[in-house]
Amino acid sequence: MSGSWEKTACILCECNCGLEVQLGGEGGRHFTRIRGDKAHPASRGYACEKPHRLDYYQNGPDRITSPLRRKPDGTFEEIDWNSAIREVARRLSAVRDEFGGDTIFYYGGGGQGNHLPAAYSAATRRAVGSRYRSNALAQEKTGEFWVNGRLMGAAVRGDFKHCEVALFIGKNPWQSHGIPRARVTLKAIAKDLKRAMIVIDPRRTETAELADIHLQVKPGTDAWLLAALGAVLVEENLIASSWLEEHVDDYEPVLATLGEVPISEYCEKSGVPETLVREAARRIGKAESVAVFEDLGIQMNRHSTLSSYLNKLLWLLTGNFGKKGAQYVPALLVNLAGGLDKIAGPAAKDKVTPVVGARVISGLVPCNVIVDEILTDHPKRYRAMIVETANPAHSLADSTRMREALSALDTLVVIDIAMTETARLADYILPTPTQYEKAEATFFNFEFPENYFQLRHPLFDPPDGVLSEPEIHARLCEALGAYTEEDLAPLHAAAAQSREAYIPVFFGTVLTNPKLAPYAPVILYRTLGPHLPPGLAPGAVVWGLVHQFAAAYPDSLRRAGFEGKGFEAPERLFDAILTSPSGIVYSVDEFDESWKRIKTAGGKFHAAIPELLDALGSLRTEEVGTGDRAFPFVLSAGERRSFTANTILRNPAWRKKDVQGSLRMSPDDAAQLRVTDGDRVRLTTKRASVEVPVEVSEMMQPGHVSLPNGLGLDHPNDGGERVQTGIAPNELTASEDRDWLAGTPWHKHVPARIEAVQ
Ligand code: SF4
Structure with a gap:
């Protein structure tokens, strides 16, 4: 090639x-x-x-190319795949039989473009009776999911291609992207005099530099600022009254609560001049369309769920939904924020975790309570864990406690390509191909009015000794006795004939059979997979997703050009997916299509969320800042920079700049501490104390410092010695510092102390 x-x-x-x-x-x-x-x-x-x-x-370091089993002395030994699958199945079923499948916890199942494993892992989870799971979304997005669920039972995104006003809250798309062609889109908005960009961020980010209005909040005060913005909309009558009357239930209590917000005081608390807040509110209130993107700056911060709610009130009160340039509900192939329809409306009940009683949102346990669900003598504590394509020992809060929790499990099984910080604690490691050695896909398909999907083809052969995730899950299900060869025989026979022959057999013998339906993903892989083009067997589950999609969104599919009687349209779409390695448009919508996707009983928004209106009221008496004289700085742990990424890039040599990952601080703070670029300081939080080099940056305001994400991994140097590069942010964070409602962490608001190192 x-x-x-x-x-x-x-x-x-x-x-x-x-x-x-x-x-x-x-x-x-x-x-x-x-x-x-x-x-x-x-x-x-x-x-x-x-x-x-x-x-x-x-070609990263620490690749694993054989299943590994931990020996009593703590080291690993290579074992064959049959032994690995048999022993993992035996260990997990022993936990299930003695303590219940709900004590087997699953974490991960994806990354930034590795989402097929999550679809297949559902079968293994069902085979062992596991009921609780989580992934990185539960330390970022679940507060927003919950608000979306209560407001309308569906997740929304903003149309930045067409909006008049783009509002970014705790979001720096120049570095963290999140919208297609992010830098091109930002420049287009910045250049167009009829459009405007408003950025809410404590840092003068690359995006803030392009903005028309930068509301440079004090770190951790977004809720006060957002409340003030909403209050100005009400006070200056910038709300879409007739639109609210038509589309929103119970908006009066919202207007009444916002009407009581002391605007000047909240602007002062947030550190933003009131004139600028009013200017931003007027620009939002008078625009034809406003698109909003909130991200980790508020979602990993104090009051994160309240801030999500206040953000959504801004576009809701101004009628920015279901039209060009505003918020939309995309046609999804896979709904990663599933279950929101079940919490739509005020009467909904949330599922909770067995030990802490934390809300389970979109089926996800808050990442910050996982340690508490393990390190306890509660009879329903998690006793076994499957970690797939994830590295919680590094990427979740409070690494010391997380390592302790993972070590306390009866059984830890890790499915991954490399010897990660989590894999080192495992009882069994099941190695997989890289994302370029197998067919793979992303389910981050959120665009509108056109939406896209790409089934990536493998580029390299995997090394001997690794197995793809669908093969691992199929083997685990088979070892657990989930189905038999006899069960699959009619499906094999039909698939050998044609996909046309396969359809009725699959729907008739699998989906209607309660014994087999839970294992549908791996059954598809086993029976349809071998008949797909070479290398694309892992795409078998996509066939099932395409049929689900066609049933849910027939008009979107037809507008994308896939028509026909019966199953013809989804089959055409699946053929197009298999033969379009650059990806395809699978859905085309009208701008008002989003209205049909609101899942509340009456099809209207439920604006009043009593828990959050109470939380809004409580802001009045709360002080801002760290509230701790021993830790006067606010540390943002995990800033996206040009050369940072998540931990799949383990070799630090990939970074061209700032290899050690400097602590960014304001010129004022640097002068006060008498340090300059490259000097080292001691950074201390209530959990740990580290030494780190400084970068003096005009981006930062006094009292606010920032560390990049993705650093602190160890790797072999040229002499084979293991060395760590940079600071692992979660050595400094604490699991108890989390949102009271969604459990999302306060990684962007870690109280810290800084001393110059002589
Ligand atoms: S990191 Fe990759 S996926 Fe993200 S914007 Fe850059 S090129 Fe695109």
């Missing part, structure tokens, strides 16, 4: 931009050239600087 361009995608953020790559180097196992794929329907040739370094992932 050397010299030819192959199609794939970047896996370093949720945008999954399409790429074209050339392969070569030793054994043809390296990326030699990488460029944006102009044929990719969403990114259209766009790519930022990061994917050019993807070879550091594909």
Whole structure:
């Protein structure tokens, strides 16, 4: 394949931009050239600087190429796959039989572009009776999910391509992306005099530099600022009254509560001049359309769920939903925020975790309570855990306690490509191909009015000794006795004939059979997978998703050009997916389609959420700041920068700049501490104390410091010695510092102390 361009995608953020790559180097196992794929329907040739370094992932250190079992002395030994599957199945079923399947906890199942494993793992979870699971969304997005659920029973996104006003809250798309062709889109908004960009961020980010209005809040005071913005909308009558009357239930209590907000006082608390707050509110209130994106800056901060609610009130009170340039509900192939329809409306009851009683939102246990669900003598504590394509020992709060919790489990099974910080604590490690050695896909398909999907083809053969996740889950289900060869015989026979013959057999014998239906994903892989084009067997589950999609969104599918009687339309879509390595448009919507996707009983928004209106009232008596003289600084732990990514890039050599990951601080603070670029300071939180180099940055305001994400991994140096590069942010964070409602962590508001190091 050397010299030819192959199609794939970047896996370093949720945008999954399409790429074209050339392969070569030793054994043809390296990326030699990488460029944006102009044929990719969403990114259209766009790519930022990061994917050019993807070879550091594909050929990263610490690769595992045989199943491993922990020995009594704590070291690992290689074992064959049959033994590994048999022993893992036996250990998990022993936990299930003695303590109940609900004590087996599942974490992970994806990353930024590795989502097929999550679909297959559902079968294994059912086979062991597991009821609780989580992933990174539960330390970021679940507060927003919950608010969306209560407001309308569905998740929304903003239409930044067409909006008049773009509002970014705790979001720096220049670095964290999140919208297709982010930098092109930002520049287009900034250049257009009829449009405006408003940024709420304590830092003067690259996006804030482009903005028309930057509301530079004091760190952790977003809720006061958002309340003041909402209050100005009410006070100055900038709300869409007739729209509210038509589309929103119970908005009066919201208007009444916002009407009581002391605007001047809240502006002062947030550190933003009232004149600027009023200017921003007027720009929002008078715009034809407003699109909003809130992100980790508020979602990993104090009052995160309240801030999500206040954000949504801004666009709701101004009627910015279901029209061009406003908020929309996309047509999803997989609903990652599933279950929101069940919490729509005030009477809904939330499922809770067995030990702490924390809310389970969209089926996800809050990441910050996992340690408390394990480190206890509660009879329903989690006793076994499957961790798949994730690294909670590094990526979740309070690493010391997390390591302690993972070590306290009866059984820890890790499914991953490399010896991660979590894998080191495992009883069994089941190694998998990289994302470029198998067919793979992302379910981050959130666009509108057109939506996109790409089934990526494998680019390299996997090494001997690893198995893809669908193969692992199929083998585990079989070892657990989930189904028999006899059960699958009619499906094998039908698949050998044709997909047309397979459809009625699958729907008739699997989906209608309560014994087999829970294992549908792996049954598809086992029976349909072998009949898909070479290398694409892991895409078998997509066939099932496409049929589900066609039943739920027939008009969206038809508008995307997939028509026909009966099952013809989804079959055509599936064929197009298999034969379009750059991806395809699978859904086309009208702008008002979103209205049909509101899941409340009457099809209207439920604006009043009593718990959050009470929380809004409580802001009056709360002080801002860290409230602790021993820790006067606010540390943002995990800033996205040009050369940071999540921990799948384990070799620090991929970073061109700032290899050690400096602590950014304001010029005022640097002067006060008498330090300058490259000097080292001691950074102390209530959990840990570390030394770190300083970068003096005009981005930061006094009292606010920031560490990048993705650092602090160890790796072998040239002499084979293990060295750690940079600070692992979660050594400094605490699991109890979390949102009272959603349990999301306060990683962007870690009280800290800083001293210069002589
Ligand atoms: S925006 Fe950059 S990091 Fe994100 S998927 Fe695209 S190329 Fe990769």
